[in-house]
Amino acid sequence: xxxxxxxxxxxxxxxxxxxxxxxxxxxxxxxxxxxxxxxxxxxxxxxxxxxxxxxxxxxxxxxxxxxxxxxxxxxxxxxxxxxxxxxxxxxxxxxxxxxxxxxxxxxxxxxxxxxxxxxxxxxxxxxxxxxxxxxxxxxxxxxxxxxxxxxxxxxxxxxxxxxxxxxxxxxxxxxxxxxxxxxxxxxxxxxxxxxxxxxxxxxxxxxxxxxxxxxxxxxxxxxxxxxxxxxxxxxxxxxxxxxxxxxxxxxxxxxxxxxxxxxxxxxxxxxxxxxxxxxxxxxxxxxxxxxxxxxxxxxxxxxxxxxxxxxxxxxxxxxxxxxxxxxxxxxxxxxxxxxxxxxxxxxxxxxxxxxxxxxxxxxxxxxxxxxxxxxxxxxxxxxxxxxxxxxxxxxxxxxxxxxxxxxxxxxxxxxx
Amino acid sequence: xxxxxxxxxxxxxxxxxxxxxxxxxxxxxxxxxxxxxxxxxxxxxxxxxxxxxxxxxxxxxxxxxxxxxxxxxxxxxxxxxxxxxxxxxxxxxxxxxxxxxxxxxxxxxxxxxxxxxxxxxxxxxxxxxxxxxxxxxxxxxxxxxxxxxxxxxxxxxxxxxxxxxxxxxxxxxxxxxxxxxxxxxxxxxxxxxxxxxxxxxxxxxxxxxxxxxxxxxxxxxxxxxxxxxxxxxxxxxxxxxxxxxxxxxxxxxxxxxxxxxxxxxxxxxxxxxxxxxxxxxxxxxxxxx
Numbered sequence: 001x002x003x004x005x006x007x008x009x010x011x012x013x014x015x016x017x018x019x020x021x022x023x024x025x026x027x028x029x030x031x032x033x034x035x036x037x038x039x040x041x042x043x044x045x046x047x048x049x050x051x052x053x054x055x056x057x058x059x060x061x062x063x064x065x066x067x068x069x070x071x072x073x074x075x076x077x078x079x080x081x082x083x084x085x086x087x088x089x090x091x092x093x094x095x096x097x098x099x100x101x102x103x104x105x106x107x108x109x110x111x112x113x114x115x116x117x118x119x120x121x122x123x124x125x126x127x128x129x130x131x132x133x134x135x136x137x138x139x140x141x142x143x144x145x146x147x148x149x150x151x152x153x154x155x156x157x158x159x160x161x162x163x164x165x166x167x168x169x170x171x172x173x174x175x176x177x178x179x180x181x182x183x184x185x186x187x188x189x190x191x192x193x194x195x196x197x198x199x200x201x202x203x204x205x206x207x208x209x210x211x212x213x214x215x216x217x218x219x220x221x222x223x224x225x226x227x228x229x230x231x232x233x234x235x236x237x238x239x240x241x242x243x244x245x246x247x248x249x250x251x252x253x254x255x256x257x258x259x260x261x262x263x264x265x266x267x268x269x270x271x272x273x274x275x276x277x278x279x280x281x282x283x284x285x286x287x288x289x290x291x292x293x294x295x296x297x298x299x300x301x302x303x304x305x306x307x308x309x310x311x312x313x314x315x316x317x318x319x320x321x322x323x324x325x326x327x328x329x330x331x332x333x334x335x336x337x338x339x340x341x342x343x344x345x346x347x348x349x350x351x352x353x354x355x356x357x358x359x360x361x362x363x364x365x366x367x368x369x370x371x372x373x374x375x376x377x378x379x380x381x382x383x384x385x386x387x388x389x390x391x392x393x394x395x396x397x398x399x400x401x402x403x404x405x406x407x408x409x410x411x412x413x414x415x416x
Numbered sequence: 417x418x419x420x421x422x423x424x425x426x427x428x429x430x431x432x433x434x435x436x437x438x439x440x441x442x443x444x445x446x447x448x449x450x451x452x453x454x455x456x457x458x459x460x461x462x463x464x465x466x467x468x469x470x471x472x473x474x475x476x477x478x479x480x481x482x483x484x485x486x487x488x489x490x491x492x493x494x495x496x497x498x499x500x501x502x503x504x505x506x507x508x509x510x511x512x513x514x515x516x517x518x519x520x521x522x523x524x525x526x527x528x529x530x531x532x533x534x535x536x537x538x539x540x541x542x543x544x545x546x547x548x549x550x551x552x553x554x555x556x557x558x559x560x561x562x563x564x565x566x567x568x569x570x571x572x573x574x575x576x577x578x579x580x581x582x583x584x585x586x587x588x589x590x591x592x593x594x595x596x597x598x599x600x601x602x603x604x605x606x607x608x609x610x611x612x613x614x615x616x617x618x619x620x621x622x623x624x625x626x627x628x629x630x631x632x633x634x635x636x637x638x639x640x641x642x643x644x645x646x647x648x649x650x651x652x653x654x655x656x657x658x659x660x661x662x663x664x665x666x667x668x669x670x671x672x673x674x675x676x677x678x679x680x681x682x683x684x685x686x687x688x689x690x691x692x693x694x695x696x697x698x699x700x701x702x703x704x705x
Contacts, residue, residue, distance in 0.1 A: 053534035054634060061535075190679040219679040225629040225638075228428050228556065229673035229681075236421040249536050249630060259545040260556050261424075283540070 043081035044339040044350075046332065047103030049113030049123055054091025055223045056116060058248050058279050059324055063115055063137060066328030069311045070336075073304075073329075077361075079336040089119045097122040104130050109345045110338075112331045115324070117141035118192035124152045133338075133351045137331035138296075138323065141196040145376040151351050153375040155330050155364075157296050157382060159193075159200040165382035166271055166294030167208040169396040173292070173384060176396075177407040180211040181240035181266045187230060187254070188245035189222040197245040197271055215239050222247050231257035241265045244291075246274040255284055264411035267292060278319050281390050288387050290409030292395070297383035298326045298363045299400045305363045320392045326363050333359065334369060365400050420552035425674045426667060431559035433666020434566040435624050437659040439639065440646035441570065442617030448653035449590040449610040452502060453510075455517035458639030459524035460615055464490055464622025465631040466532055472539045479539055479623045480561055483569070486623045487616040494615025498608040506607070521636060528633035536630035544627070562624035569620050570659055573613070577655070586610050590653075645685055649692050651702025660701060664688065 048067055051060035067084060074082070085108050089096035096119035100111060104126070111127055111134040114120045120139035127134035128149045136144065136154040140162055145154050157165070174180035186201065188194040198217070205214070216237045220230050231254055234242065242265045246254065251274030258264070268291035274280060275291040298305045298321060308329060309321045334357055339345065342353035355375070360368035365381040372378050384396035386405060393403035443457050454460075464486050468479040471486075479486075501520070505513050546557035577583040589596040589606050596603055629635075642665070650661025665685045672684035692699060 053529070054632075057534035057632070058536065219677055221679050221682070224678075224681075225635075226432060227678075228432075229425050229670050230678045232421055232425050232428070233674055233678070236418060252630075256545065260547045261554055262547065262549075279535075283538070287545075 042345075043083040044335065044345055045085060045107050045109045046082045046335055047085045047087060047100070047106075047108030047111045047113075048328075048332075049087045049089050049096060049099055049103070049111060049119070050328075051091040051115055051119065052086075052088040054089075055249060056091040056247060059115055059273060059277065060089075060091075062277065062322070062324040063328040065312065065316055065319070066137075066325040067332065069308060069315060069325065070329055070332045073307060073311060074333070074336050076307075078340075079333075080339050082332060082336055082339075087113075089114050089116075091116070091119075093118045093122045096120075097126055100126040101130075104132050108132065109347065110135065110335050110350055112137055112328070112335060115139070116191070116193060117144065117196060120144055121192065124149060127151050132347050133335075133354055135331045135334050135354065137328040139193070141192055142200075145374045149375060151347070153334065153354050153371050153377075155334055155369050155371075155377045155380070156327050157380045158376065159196045160204060161378070161380065162271060162294065162296065162382055163197070163200045163204045164208075166269075166384075167204065167210060169294055169382070169384040170210070170269065171208070172396045172398070173405045173407065174211060177405055179266065179407040182212055183215045183237070183239040184212045184241045184243040184269070185216045185218065185234040185237050185239045186214045186243040186245075187218045187220065187234060189247055189250060190219040191222045193272065194219070194222070194245050201243075201245075201271070212241065214243065220250065222250060224250060224253070227253045228257050228261070230254070231261055231263070235261055235263045239265070242268045244268060244270040244275065245272045246270065247272070248274045248277050248279060251275050251277075251280055252283055255280075255287055259287060259412045262413065264409065264413065266408040268409070269294065271295075273323065276320075276322055276385055276387060276392050277324075278322070281320070281387060285390075286415045287412060289389065289415070290387060290406070292384055292386050292405070292407075294384050295323050295382060296327065296380060297323060297365055297385060297394065297400075299365045300394060300402050301400065302361075302363060304361050308363055320390075322392065330363055330369065333362065365397075418552075422671075422674065423553055424555075425670045427553065427555055428559060429667040429670025430663055431556070431563035431666075432628065432670070433663040434563040434659070435559075435621055435628065435662070436642060436646055436666055437650075437662020438566045438569060438617055439621035439625070440643045440650070440662050441573070441655055441658040442614035442621070443643045444647045444650070444653055444655055444658040445573075445617065446611055446614035447647070448655070449586055450498070450502075450506070450607045452506070452513050452611075453517070454611075454614065455514060455640060456521035456524060456636075457618065457643050458641070459521040459528075459636035460490065460493070461618045461622045461625070461639050462528060462631055462633060462636045463493070463524060464619040465626040465635075466528060466537075468623045468626045469537050469539055469631065472541075478541055479626050480565065483565055483620045483623045487569075487619040490619025490622070491612040491616035493612075494618075495608045495612035497615070498611030499604070502611065503604050503607060521640070525633050525636050528636075532633065534632060534634070536632050538630045539626050541627065558627045562627060565620070565624055569617070570655075573617070574655065576613075582609070586613075645689050648699055649689055651699025654699065654701045654703070657699050657701035661699070664700075 050063050087099040100123040115138045117139040133151050140159045142158040188198050270293040276293045281288045312321050338353035342349040366379050385392050386395050394401045395405040446454050471477040548555045646661035650657030669681040673681045
């Protein structure tokens with residue numbers, strides 16, 4: 001009698017089992033292969049947060065040039081493609097936080113930004129909470145990498161690193177020229193970056209036995225419309241020089257006031273952005289010559305630096321390469337390099353890959369890009385640059401310089 | 417600190433305050449007559465500033481020369497705004513007027529952002545870096561020109577309201593709305609003229625302020641707030657009050673920056689505002705309601 005089943009199904013035989021097992025194996029193998037392809041194919045979605053409007057708009061847009069220059073160079077280096085998702089922080093901490101959340105919700109797999117310490121701090125909190133890697137391009141406040149974050153990385157020196165190098169470079173310049181101010185007025189913006197730098201300067205300065213004394217400290221609003229009182233107050237101290245921590249608009253306002261109030265300091269020593277920006281050079285022309293900026297910079301002798309400089313000159317003729325381009329480009333370099341090594345867009349795999357970064361063919365000064373346990377590149381070195389004839393010349397350290405310093409600055413009223 | 421620094425800073429504060437006063441004067445004139453608070457005041461000023469920049473960069477026209485033409489352009493804008501948009505809201509609740517003008521302000525800011533972008537812009541004239549040496553004092557030449565122009569414009573405005581029949585008619589509307597209607601005045605047209613005059617003050621002030629500060633589309637709200645502080649301090653609806661308020665705020669901020677810390681300048685101007693509200697709620701030269 002033939003046994004029947006109420007359900008009309010095929011009987012399992014040794015042959016059919018073997019075929020089924022083979023098919024299942026093939027399917028599993030193919031599935032894995034598909035999975036690998038999914039992880040490796042397609043560009044990494046990188047959310048780039050910058051202050052594209054508001055008080056820092058000029059600098060944010062300058063950083064964007066670093067983003068625009070990256071794709072062809074990465075291609076030449078054999079790095080994977082990045083899909084850039086742009087966002088505007090509007091120079092506002094709360095907006096920065098909201099935009100970071102939105103980028104992640106929209107599918108960003110890694111974040112880069114945000115030029116400013118306050119905004120970067122807010123984004124770091126969001127990135128850590130959501131478990132998405134965040135590579136800071138520019139932000140110097142030390143606490144950002146002191147929180148024990150696992151997804152936050154910074155390829156930019158902290159305020160104490162900038163200051164230590166700045167004072168060392170200043171001494172080198174004073175020795176080289178035989179000119180040194182005896183007293184300075186320290187003017188700084190009162191935002192997160194400015195306050196961090198102010199605290200850092202007060203902490204670091206005594207260790208360096210500098211030839212000058214700070215005779216007055218003047219904090220001012222970064223969005224101030226008029227800085228005449230601040231400059232009048234600084235001038236009234238009779239100090240030889242100005243020590244500055246500023247942004248772009250305020251650097252221009254202060255320079256105008258220096259001219260109007262007929263005060264030519266021996267030198268302007270800037271520990272932050274503003275004084276070397278292209279908008280500063282173009283707007284003020286001859287009046288922009290002279291200030292020395294002690295900043296994270298590029299090594300003009302490095303191959304990738306020359307490549308980036310060439311690309312910038314081609315894409316944006318007349319624009320000098322600066323910190324904004326270099327460190328925004330390098331933040332994306334870190335992202336692309338990590339994606340290549342991780343072979344996955346999984347946030348944890350990316351973060352692990354970033355942690356083991358070792359890029360020696362880079363742009364900035366120092367041995368290369370590596371991160372310590374806290375996610376900080378602590379091997380970066382800073383330079384001294386001077387504005388001369390609309391160009392930015394590297395004057396210290398000697399190992400990365402391409403010009404000699406000119407000190408004292410030419411008085412403003414004798415520039416024709 | 418040498419004594420001249422106090423005089424230098426005081427003179428600078430007074431001169432800047434005069435220009436602020438002219439801007440606030442426009443707000444005061446509009447409120448005093450039309451009884452509408454112009455929440456787009458600062459934004460209208462940024463329009464004037466951008467027009468000055470365009471005329472300077474495109475045609476090389478000095479903003480000081482363009483004070484009167486720009487006042488004319490803003491007069492036309494103000495007249496059109498009042499006649500076309502605001503007049504229907506005159507009898508509506510105040511919150512409707514508020515929302516309307518805030519909407520206008522937001523639209524202006526965003527249009528400027530689209531047209532000019534977010535970068536700060538300024539005008540650099542041949543005298544931008546000049547200063548006068550008066551004994552030990554160094555006085556910013558641009559501020560002197562702007563302050564002097566403000567005094568002339570304000571005097572002309574006072575003269576208009578006191579001696580010209582049209583100005584007297586506008587004052588009649590402000591003093592007694594029903595009475596003005598009864599004697600046959602075209603109140604709506606006079607309101608539009610008044611709004612135009614207020615906007616003209618903004619146009620003139622904008623042409624001068626662009627010589628002193630950089631402009632961005634986002635500057636509007638800060639200027640609106642500043643105008644409010646000034647007119648409330650000086651007395652809402654009082655023309656001399658607006659000018660006095662401007663000078664007081666300019667001077668307070670300048671001296672606070674010198675004696676205390678510059679980053680706390682705004683705190684002192686708000687402090688002055690609080691004191692005025694506590695002890696003379698109608699403003700220094702305002703009339704009690």
